[in-house]
Structure formats: structure tokens, C-alpha cells
Amino acid sequence: MLQNDLTHSLSVIVGNDALLTGEPAAPYCADWRGRYSGNALAVVFPSDTQQVAKVVKLCAANNAAIVPQGGNTSLCGGSVPLSQSVGGGQIVLNLSRMNQVRAIDPTNYTMTVEAGCKLADVRDAAEKNNRFFPLGLTATQKYCEIGGNLSTNAGGINVLRYGNARDLVLGLEVVLPDGRIWNGLRSLRKDNSGYDLKHLFIGAEGTLGIITAAVLKLYPGPQAEATACVAVRDPAAAVALLSHLRATCGDKISAFEIVARSCLDLVFKHIPGTREPFTGKHEWIVITQLADVLSAPLDEALGEALRTFGTGIIEFDISSNKDHAERWWKLRKHISEAQKCEGISIKHDVSVPISRIADFIARADAALHNAFPGIRIVAFGHMGDGNIHYNISMLDAKQNQAYIAQQEAAVNKLVYAVVRELNGSISAEHGLGQLKRDAIRDYKDPLEMELMRTVKQALDPKGLMNPGKVL
Amino acid sequence: MLQNDLTHSLSVIVGNDALLTGEPAAPYCADWRGRYSGNALAVVFPSDTQQVAKVVKLCAANNAAIVPQGGNTSLCGGSVPLSQSVGGGQIVLNLSRMNQVRAIDPTNYTMTVEAGCKLADVRDAAEKNNRFFPLGLTATQKYCEIGGNLSTNAGGINVLRYGNARDLVLGLEVVLPDGRIWNGLRSLRKDNSGYDLKHLFIGAEGTLGIITAAVLKLYPGPQAEATACVAVRDPAAAVALLSHLRATCGDKISAFEIVARSCLDLVFKHIPGTREPFTGKHEWIVITQLADVLSAPLDEALGEALRTFGTGIIEFDISSNKDHAERWWKLRKHISEAQKCEGISIKHDVSVPISRIADFIARADAALHNAFPGIRIVAFGHMGDGNIHYNISMLDAKQNQAYIAQQEAAVNKLVYAVVRELNGSISAEHGLGQLKRDAIRDYKDPLEMELMRTVKQALDPKGLMNPGKVL
Numbered sequence: 001m002l003q004n005d006l007t008h009s010l011s012v013i014v015g016n017d018a019l020l021t022g023e024p025a026a027p028y029c030a031d032w033r034g035r036y037s038g039n040a041l042a043v044v045f046p047s048d049t050q051q052v053a054k055v056v057k058l059c060a061a062n063n064a065a066i067v068p069q070g071g072n073t074s075l076c077g078g079s080v081p082l083s084q085s086v087g088g089g090q091i092v093l094n095l096s097r098m099n100q101v102r103a104i105d106p107t108n109y110t111m112t113v114e115a116g117c118k119l120a121d122v123r124d125a126a127e128k129n130n131r132f133f134p135l136g137l138t139a140t141q142k143y144c145e146i147g148g149n150l151s152t153n154a155g156g157i158n159v160l161r162y163g164n165a166r167d168l169v170l171g172l173e174v175v176l177p178d179g180r181i182w183n184g185l186r187s188l189r190k191d192n193s194g195y196d197l198k199h200l201f202i203g204a205e206g207t208l209g210i211i212t213a214a215v216l217k218l219y220p221g222p223q224a225e226a227t228a229c230v231a232v233r234d235p236a237a238a239v240a241l242l243s244h245l246r247a248t249c250g251d252k253i254s255a256f257e258i259v260a261r262s263c264l265d266l267v268f269k270h271i272p273g274t275r276e277p278f279t280g281k282h283e284w285i286v287i288t289q290l291a292d293v294l295s296a297p298l299d300e301a302l303g304e305a306l307r308t309f310g311t312g313i314i315e316f317d318i319s320s321n322k323d324h325a326e327r328w329w330k331l332r333k334h335i336s337e338a339q340k341c342e343g344i345s346i347k348h349d350v351s352v353p354i355s356r357i358a359d360f361i362a363r364a365d366a367a368l369h370n371a372f373p374g375i376r377i378v379a380f381g382h383m384g385d386g387n388i389h390y391n392i393s394m395l396d397a398k399q400n401q402a403y404i405a406q407q408e409a410a411v412n413k414l415v416y417a418v419v420r421e422l423n424g425s426i427s428a429e430h431g432l433g434q435l436k437r438d439a440i441r442d443y444k445d446p447l448e449m450e451l452m453r454t455v456k457q458a459l460d461p462k463g464l465m466n467p468g469k470v471l
Numbered sequence: 472m473l474q475n476d477l478t479h480s481l482s483v484i485v486g487n488d489a490l491l492t493g494e495p496a497a498p499y500c501a502d503w504r505g506r507y508s509g510n511a512l513a514v515v516f517p518s519d520t521q522q523v524a525k526v527v528k529l530c531a532a533n534n535a536a537i538v539p540q541g542g543n544t545s546l547c548g549g550s551v552p553l554s555q556s557v558g559g560g561q562i563v564l565n566l567s568r569m570n571q572v573r574a575i576d577p578t579n580y581t582m583t584v585e586a587g588c589k590l591a592d593v594r595d596a597a598e599k600n601n602r603f604f605p606l607g608l609t610a611t612q613k614y615c616e617i618g619g620n621l622s623t624n625a626g627g628i629n630v631l632r633y634g635n636a637r638d639l640v641l642g643l644e645v646v647l648p649d650g651r652i653w654n655g656l657r658s659l660r661k662d663n664s665g666y667d668l669k670h671l672f673i674g675a676e677g678t679l680g681i682i683t684a685a686v687l688k689l690y691p692g693p694q695a696e697a698t699a700c701v702a703v704r705d706p707a708a709a710v711a712l713l714s715h716l717r718a719t720c721g722d723k724i725s726a727f728e729i730v731a732r733s734c735l736d737l738v739f740k741h742i743p744g745t746r747e748p749f750t751g752k753h754e755w756i757v758i759t760q761l762a763d764v765l766s767a768p769l770d771e772a773l774g775e776a777l778r779t780f781g782t783g784i785i786e787f788d789i790s791s792n793k794d795h796a797e798r799w800w801k802l803r804k805h806i807s808e809a810q811k812c813e814g815i816s817i818k819h820d821v822s823v824p825i826s827r828i829a830d831f832i833a834r835a836d837a838a839l840h841n842a843f844p845g846i847r848i849v850a851f852g853h854m855g856d857g858n859i860h861y862n863i864s865m866l867d868a869k870q871n872q873a874y875i876a877q878q879e880a881a882v883n884k885l886v887y888a889v890v891r892e893l894n895g896s897i898s899a900e901h902g903l904g905q906l907k908r909d910a911i912r913d914y915k916d917p918l919e920m921e922l923m924r925t926v927k928q929a930l931d932p933k934g935l936m937n938p939g940k941v942l
Contacts, residue, residue: 107714107826108857130718153663164661167638182918189856190635190822191896192624192674193903193911194941195923199670203663220721243578247601250691250764251722293721294772301765351661355578385660386579425662432664440664447653451930452666458929459922470665 003089006062007042010091013054018045018097028092031080032073036434038081040067043092049173049181049212055093056210057179063088065464068206070095070115070148073140075349076433078205079148082468090467095147098212101125109218110170110187115147115211122146122216132221134162138333147211153203155429160384161254161291162219164429165202171215172198177208177460187215200455205431206466208459222254222291226298227325228306230316231282236358237312238286238383243354245288248305252298254291256384257332258357260284263380266338267331274330278315286383287328335380343400345378345393346411350419351428354386361388364418368392371414372407374399387428390415416443432470440471474560477533478513481562484525489516489568499563502551503544507905509552511538514563520644520652520683526564527681528650534559536935539677541566541586541619544611546820547904549676550619553939561938566618569683572596580689581641581658586618586682593617593687603692605633609804618682624674626900631855632725632762633690635900636673642686643669648679648931658686671926676902677937679930693725693762697769698796699777701787702753707829708783709757709854714825716759719776723769725762727855728803729828731755734851737809738802745801749786757854758799806851814871816849816864817882821890822899825857832859835889839863842885843878845870858899861886887914903941911942 011019020028020043030037041064046052059066065086069079072094081090098116105111106129113122119141126133137144137156144154150172154165162168171186184198201209232238238258245253261283267274277285290298299320306316319325339345352360361379368375374395381389392411394403416426416439426443427436441449452471456463482490491499491514501508512535517523530537536557540550543565552561569587576582577600584593590612597604608615608627615625621643625636633639642657655669672680703709709729716724732754738745748756761769770791777787790796810816823831832850839846845866852860863882865874887897887910897914898907912920923942927934 105824105826107710108824109714109717110824153667155661155663159661163638166667167634176918176922180918182922183916184919186894186896187824188822188894188896188899189825190626190630190853190858190899192626192900193896193898193907193915194919195679195926196624196637196670196674197919197922197926199667200926203667208666220718222721239578243580246580247691248764250693252765293719294723294767296765296767351659353576353579353581353658354660355576382661387661423657423659425657425659425664427664428659428661429663436664444664445654447647447651448655448665448668451647451653451668454929455666455668455671455926458925 003041006064009058010042010044010055013058014044014046014051018047028069028072028094029081031077033075036077036080038083039090040081040092041089043094045094045097047097049175052093052175052210052212053179053181056175056177059091060178060462060464063462063464065090065467067092067466068095068151068210069093070145071118071143073144073148074152074433075430076435078152078431078433078469086467093210095212096145102213104129105187106131108187110215111218112185112213112215113146114213115145117146118142119144119146119149126218127221131218133216133218134158135165135168139336146214150202150211150214151204151206152431155382155385155387157255157382159382160256161251166199168217169198169202169214170217172201172211173213174201174209174211177462177465185213185215205433205470207456207470208465220293222293223295224292224298225289226302226318226320227287227289227328228302228316228318229277229328230286230288230306231278231314232284232286233312233314234284234358235361238284239355239358240312241286241309242384244309245305249290249301252290252292253288253384255287255289257287258284258380258383259287259332260379262376262378263335264331266342266378267334270338270341271334277317277328277331282314287332335378339378339391342397343393344404345391345400346404346408348390348415349428349430350390350415350424350426351385351387352419352422352424356422357383357386357388360418360422360424364390364415367414367418368411412439434469437468437470474512477535480529481513481515481526484529485515485517485522489518499540499543499565500552502548504546507548507551509554510561511552511563512560514565516565516568518568520646523564523646523681523683524650524652527646527648530562531649531933531935534933534935536561536938538563538937539566539622539681540564541616542589542614544615544619545623545904546901547906549623549902549904549940557938564681566683567616573684575600576658577602579658581686582689583656583684583686584617585684586616588617589613590615590617590620597689598692602689604687604689605629606636606639610807617685621673621682621685622675622677623902626853626856626858628726628853630853631727632722637670639688640669640673640685641688643672643682644684645672645680645682648933648936656684656686676904676941678927678941679936691764693764694766695763695769696760697773697789697791698758698760698799699773699787699789700748700799701757701759701777702749702785703755703757704783704785705755705829706832709755710826710829711783712757712780713855715780716776720761720772723761723763724759724855726758726760728758729755729851729854730758730803731850733847733849734806735802737813737849738805741809741812742805748788748799748802753785758803806849810849810862813868814864815875816862816871817875817879819861819886820899820901821861821886821895821897822856822858823890823893823895827893828854828857828859831889831893831895835861835886838885838889839882883910905940908939908941
């Protein structure tokens with residue numbers, strides 16, 4: 001089939017108003033950070049699962065590759081077409097029109113949603129039913145879509161308590177690479193009746209099939225919260241504090257974030273209305289939160305836990321007042337934005353065992369400062385999950401462009417070497433996409449890469465699902 | 472290679488004292504309920520992963536099938552050889568000698584254990600380090616092994632709060648069907664660097680490879696507990712009560728079990744030292760437990776929640792005294808034993824959405840009593856997970872043998888039809904093994920069965936891993 005004929009046939013499936021080509025298609029062919037852009041024959045917006053299946057069947061018959069796309073907020077170029085040409089061309093299959101909440105069962109604590117539901121809308125729909133959907137991505141949840149969240153196994157601030165996106169799913173509906181529809185929309189807490197196929201598609205970044213709907217777990221909403229801002233001596237004290245808090249407050253810990261002085265300085269400089277949380281200046285602060293369904297006096301429990309911790313804490317402040325706590329959260333939430341004001345940086349999203357976080361920061365800091373005098377390291381993140389965002393730029397912003405062009409590979413090599421020493425992962429929550437597709441081959445066991453290719457080959461023998469991503 | 476030569480070569484790998492044939496091998500070729508037995512050329516007891524790998528390589532080269540075995544407590548014939556002959560014969564590969572705790576990292580809340588560790592020993596090792604491993608199978612944990620627990624994705628009483636075995640794993644070491652060793656022993660809370668392969672092997676009942684070690688998640692141990700015994704009007708009231716408790720007590724609910732009058736009568740009759748929990752006789756009771764890491768007054772919270780529930784509760788009693796609560800737990804824990812005193816029964820381990828449990832019981836009861844007058848239905852189980860154990864026998868025990876021989880298939884058909892109507896699963900926590908291998912083909916979407924076979928074919932093209940189980 002000629003490419004024009006293919007485009008025409010696609011428009012017959014989805015309707016003329018649900019297919020873009022040329023200039024109008026361009027925004028869907030580039031990522032939101034402006035790092036990746038590619039070429040698609042067309043962008044299609046199917047409105048239901050049957051249309052997705054028909055599009056996939058047609059593409060498969062014509063050897064056209066398919067790039068599944070949700071809110072297109074990938075940080076790794078996972079949701080845009082490749083810039084190089086691909087066999088029978090690339091079709092972007094955008095799921096944003098599939099945005100129905102199909103069902104909510106408050107008694108079963110589940111909801112069934114289509115892939116194109118925005119994360120914020122999923123959370124709102126749960127809340128309207130007096131339930132809570134815990135996946136929270138403060139920066140993007142108004143834009144990102146649940147299908148993308150599941151395809152990338154998204155993380156965020158509440159992983160410590162509720163798990164990754166993967167842990168919040170009971171069932172999936174998936175359009176397979178040959179266009180058949182797998183209805184795995186079960187809403188069961190227990191089901192040991194064969195291989196758990198949903199876990200193959202979750203986190204596969206669209207390379208094994210297209211998630212079109214999911215049954216999500218819901219929770220009772222927290223009634224009580226208490227937040228503490230804690231100045232700690234160093235990352236080792238933060239690691240010990242987290243362990244102490246888990247032992248004393250258990251599942252109530254809903255967040256444990258670490259922020260380095262370099263982050264705070266950037267935030268104070270660029271984000272209006274922010275200021276030092278303490279009268280003294282400290283090198284490391286932790287923001288931690290307890291939450292409970294019972295309206296218990298959590299600030300007392302948190303205060304008791306912090307007071308009994310020992311010498312690693314320099315000072316702390318506790319509040320169960322939301323507005324007060326939000327002042328601290330603002331420091332954490334605006335780090336990326338503040339950093340952007342000083343230009344681009346080399347970003348890492350790594351994880352190590354929680355017990356090795358202090359080692360990671362110490363070793364990576366030493367290696368980088370030694371190799372590259374004059375750099376600034378911006379380290380922060382979800383310490384409760386062992387997940388550190390670790391970004392490197394020059395103190396003098398004007399030098400950044402040249403530094404990154406010349407040294408990005410060398411910086412990555414140093415950081416990833418420390419990650420490897422500590423049995424960590426070079427992609428904790430953002431996925432691989434195009435960004436880390438090459439790097440992962442150096443850091444993952446060749447046998448595991450082979451197993452991944454075996455699975456890919458078995459499910460997508462033509463290699464048409466999101467080619468050039470992950471593997 | 473002749474079968475004698477194969478046996479000799481195996482003994483060279485594992486040592487003469489770690490290989491059994493003939494009569495001494497027989498206990499490892501039959502299941503503990505005496506329902507399944509088969510024939511193995513030999514039973515081998517490798518002592519480390521390298522030996523497992525060598526055994527598997529040798530078997531693969533000789534087309535001998537491998538039956539991985541732990542504590543051999545499968546309820547579905549999953550861990551014993553087939554009775555029919557299999558290509559190059561069957562080897563039972565028992566992992567009980569691989570029983571080392573390789574590492575415990577209390578700060579990371581993880582431990583690395585070998586497959587042959589008994590579940591009770593895993594729990595003890597965690598406790599010695601002031602940590603808690605929540606998988607609890609009261610009837611078998613002194614015998615079953617963690618490798619088997621993971622291969623079958625075991626459930627138990629604490630699933631409601633901590634998830635199934637699958638949810639308690641961060642990493643795996645697996646010997647693949649060709650004898651290569653996949654080292655996926657990561658201890659990371661977040662790792663989005665490709666397909667999550669561990670979920671393929673967990674719950675696959677040894678048909679895709681042999682789990683030889685695992686990194687398990689640990690938790691802080693509960694400091695406070697409160698238990699309630701609640702007489703409820705009917706299963707619908709129990710469903711509503713669970714929903715109410717989740718909304719008011721949230722994650723603190725660590726168990727929610729339902730028990731029918733028929734179970735209680737059997738327990739009182741056969742288990743010494745048991746008696747009615749209330750002065751009145753009630754048709755349905757619920758035993759529920761709250762647990763918390765904080766030493767909070769949970770009995771107050773539980774009492775408040777029960778008092779505010781409404782008319783579905785007939786009466787209730789609460790205790791935070793362990794011995795007192797154990798009197799109630801004894802009623803629940805001894806149901807299977809009491810039932811056994813009256814002979815065999817047709818057992819079901821099914822799940823439905825929690826909101827449909829009352830429907831399930833009502834519909835299945837009606838269909839069965841209508842079709843088979845004179846039966847006794849023993850219904851109990853993990854209501855908090857939507858998982859009901861639903862066992863059928865004749866009221867007159869003497870008729871059981873004949874009834875089961877003639878009607879088992881018809882009974883299963885009626886029960887499974889209701890499960891299907893309610894989008895449930897015919898195997899909630901016990902797996903498929905040999906027992907439900909045929910039935911599952913009637914109840915699972917053919918496309919899902921095909922996907923399972925595709926995965927099996929890709930990873931075990933020779934079909935030598937635990938043949939005749941699952942699919």
C-alpha cells in the first residue's frame with residue numbers, strides 16, 4: 001500500500017478529524033523538552049479500543065511502525081517517532097480521545113479507566129467517590145495520561161507508601177502487536193491462574209502492545225497528615241533517620257525526600273515567595289510526611305520519633321497545618337523549575353539500595369568534583385525509594401552548553417560506574433525510551449538483555465511496536 | 472545417554488548422598504494429600520545455584536524433564552512428577568538443601584534468601600533483625616519453602632495488607648531452562664530499566680525456570696494489634712463492613728476473614744477446646760484484625776468503627792489481648808482440619824471482586840442446593856482479598872466417596888459458572904498445577920492461553936520445565 005493510501009485507510013478508521021499530517025502533526029512528533037523529534041506519516045486519535053485494534057492491524061499489514069502516545073510527557077523520548085526512517089514509516093497512535101472512566105466500584109476499591117484519562121482526572125474521579133488514587137506526579141499530572149503512566153511504570157512522591165504504578169493495577173486491556181485485543185480487565189486481589197501477563201506490558205514503554213484500559217486499585221483517602229522539615233548532618237544521617245522512622249511510624253510514612261543545599265540556593269534565587277526553612281543555613285534537609293486514615297495526632301508521633309533519633313538531626317520543625325507544610329513542599333517541588341532558569345544540565349534518575357544512598361552521593365560527588373572542577377551538583381529526590389535525581393551543570397551557566405556537548409558521556413560514565421558498584425539502576429522511574437537505550441546495554445547483564453529480546457521477539461515478531469525504544 | 476548413565480552423571484554433580492532413586496525417592500514423587508503421584512528417574516538435592524545449573528544443563532541435553540520442588544506442599548499437584556511417562560523421563564529437582572539466608576540489610580528493609588529456606592525460618596530470620604516478613608501460611612509455613620511460595624505466588628492471611636508473595640519480592644535469581652543463571656537479585660524499590668522479568672517467573676509454578684534465590688521486602692513489625700469477632704447478618708453485611716472498615720481504619724486492617732455456621736459446627740465437633748464466640752448462635756461471623764507499628768490504642772478505633780457501622784452487625788467483641796484473640800483465630804485456623812475429620816470434600820479456591828462476594832455465595836449456594844439435595848457447603852476465607860474457600864461434601868459423611876466420584880465435575884461446573892458470571896478466578900491462591908490444568912482452558916480467554924503458550928515456547932522451547940502443569 002502506498003503511504004498516501006495508508007493514510008487514507010487510517011482516516012477511514014478514525015475519521016478525518018482524528019488524523020493529522022504535516023505541520024499540524026508536528027507537535028505530536030516532538031517531545032516537550034525539545035530534545036527529540038521525528039517523522040510520522042500521520043498522527044491518529046482513535047476513540048475506542050476497536051479503532052485502536054483496526055489501526056494496529058492495518059499498520060501490521062503494511063509494516064508501518066506504531067508509536068503509542070499519551071500526554072507525551074516522557075523525559076526519555078519514549079513517546080515520539082524516531083528521526084531516522086523506519087521500514088514502512090511510523091504512525092503516532094495518540095490515545096487522548098480514549099478518556100472515559102468506564103466504571104468505579106467503591107466497595108471493591110477499584111476503578112476501570114481508559115488509557116487517555118489524564119492522571120489528575122483519575123485522581124479527581126476517585127476523590128468524587130470518596131476514594132484515593134495514590135499515583136502523584138505533581139509536575140505533570142494535569143498533562144500525562146494513565147496509559148503512559150502504566151506503560152512507563154511511573155513513580156512519584158508516594159511510591160514509598162503505595163508502590164510504583166505497577167503496584168496500583170489489577171487488570172489491563174491491551175491491543176497486541178497483531179491487532180487482537182487482550183481483555184485482561186480483572187478486578188481481583190488474588191488470581192493465580194497462569195502467568196501474570198499484565199506485568200509484561202506495564203513498564204514496557206509500548207514495545208509489546210498498547211495499553212488501552214486498566215483496572216486501578218483505590219485506597220481510602222488520608223484524614224490526618226503531619227509534615228516535618230528536618231535539617232540533617234549529612235545523607236548518612238538521612239538514611240539512618242528513614243530507617244528509624246520506618247521502625248517507629250511504619251506505613252504511615254507517605255514521603256521522605258532529601259534536598260541538597262545547591263537545590264535550596266537555586267530555589268531561593270529563582271522562585272518568588274520561598275525562603276530558608278530554618279534561621280540557620282544547613283547543607284541537607286529532609287521533608288517527610290506521615291499520613292493516616294484515622295484522624296490520629298500524627299504530629300505527636302512524628303515529634304516523638306524525631307526527638308528519639310539522636311545526633312544526626314541538627315534541627316527540625318513539624319506541622320499538621322497544610323499551608324504551613326506547603327511552604328516546605330514548595331522548596332522540593334520547584335527544584336527542576338529553578339534549575340531550568342540557569343540553563344540545561346546533565347540529568348540522572350538513578351536508584352540504589354536505600355542503605356547505599358549516602359555512599360552513592362559521596363562517591364559520585366568525589367569522582368565528579370575531581371574530574372570536573374567548577375561544576376554544580378544538584379542532588380535531590382525520593383530517598384524513601386532509593387531514587388536520587390542527580391543533575392550536573394557548570395556553576396557558571398554560560399559554560400553549560402559547551403560543557404554538556406563535550407562531557408555528557410564522560411559524566412554519565414562516572415555516575416553510572418558508581419551506580420553499578422552499588423548494584424543500582426541507571427533508570428529508576430523515567431524509563432529508557434531513546435535516551436538510555438544504548439547505555440542500558442553496557443549496564444545490564446547480557447543474559448537479561450537477551451531475555452528481553454526473546455520476549456519482544458515472541459510478542460512482536462515484526463518489531464513494529466515503538467521501535468528504537470528500550471531495546 | 473541411557474537413563475542409568477543420566478542418573479550417574481547427576482550423582483557426579485550433586486554427590487551420591489544427594490540423589491535418590493527407587494523406594495527412597497517415592498515420598499518426593501507423591502503429594503502430601505495423597506492425590507497425585509508420579510515417576511521420576513531420580514530426585515536430586517543440589518546444594519547451590521551452580522549445581523542447579525549443571526543439573527538443568529545435563530537434563531536439557533538429554534531431554535529429561537525437570538520438576539522443581541520445595542517443601543512439596545502444593546494443593547494442586549504442582550510439585551510432583553506426572554504419572555504418565557514423559558520423553559526422556561522426569562527428574563525431581565528438590566531445592567531444600569539451598570537453605571541459606573545470604574544477606575539481611577535492615578536499613579534497606581530487605582533480605583536475600585535461597586529458595587530452600589522454609590517460610591517459618593525466613594520469618595524468624597527477619598524477626599531476629601527486628602524486621603517483619605509478612606507472608607504467613609499458618610498451616611504449612613514450617614514445611615513450605617520460599618522458592619515454592621514465590622513460584623506459586625502464595626497468598627495467606629495478610630494479603631489484604633501486604634499483598635501476595637509477588638508483591639514482597641524485589642529481585643530473583645533464576646536458572647533458566649537451558650541451564651544459564653539469570654542474576655536478577657536487585658534490591659531496588661524503583662528500577663525502570665526494561666521489562667520486569669521477575670514477574671514472569673513468580674507464579675509460573677516452575678514452568679519457565681527455577682527460582683534459586685530472591686531478595687525479599689521486609690517491614691517494621693506491628694507493635695499494636697486489636698482483633699474483633701463480629702457476628703454479621705449475612706455475607707452482604709460483611710462486604711459492607713469491610714468497605715466501612717477500610718474507609719475508617721485504612722491500611723491498619725491486617726486480616727478480614729469470614730466463617731460460615733457450617734464451619735463453626737465442624738470445628739466445635741472435632742477440635743477440642745473450641746466453643747461459640749457468643750452466647751447466641753449466629754450464621755456468619757467475621758474475624759478482623761487491625762495492626763499498627765505505632766503502639767496506638769487500636770481497640771478504641773476498631774470499636775468506634777464497628778459501633779458506627781449500622782444494622783448489619785448482630786453483636787461483636789473486641790480484644791487487644793493476644794491469648795483472647797487466639798481463641799477466635801483458632802476457630803478460623805482449624806476449619807480444614809475439622810473438615811478432614813468428616814472425610815474428603817470437593818474444594819474450591821476462588822476469587823471474585825470483593826463487592827461480589829455476597830452474590831457469589833448466594834448464587835453458588837442456590838445452584839448447588841438445588842442440584843444436590845443433602846449437601847453441606849463449607850464456606851470461609853480471606854474475604855478481604857475476595858478469596859473464598861468453598862468446599863462441598865454430603866452431610867452424611869458415608870456418602871462422600873461415591874458423591875465425589877460421580878459429581879465432582881458437575882459441582883465444579885456449577886461453581887465455576889458463577890465465578891465466571893462475576894468475573895472471578897477459579898484459582899485465587901493455590902495455582903493450577905495438575906489439578907486445574909484442564910479446567911483453566913474452559914475459563915480463560917483463548918487469546919490469553921495463547922499468549923501464555925507463546926511465552927512458554929519462547930523461554931522453554933523444549934518444554935522440559937515442569938511439563939503437564941499450568942498449561
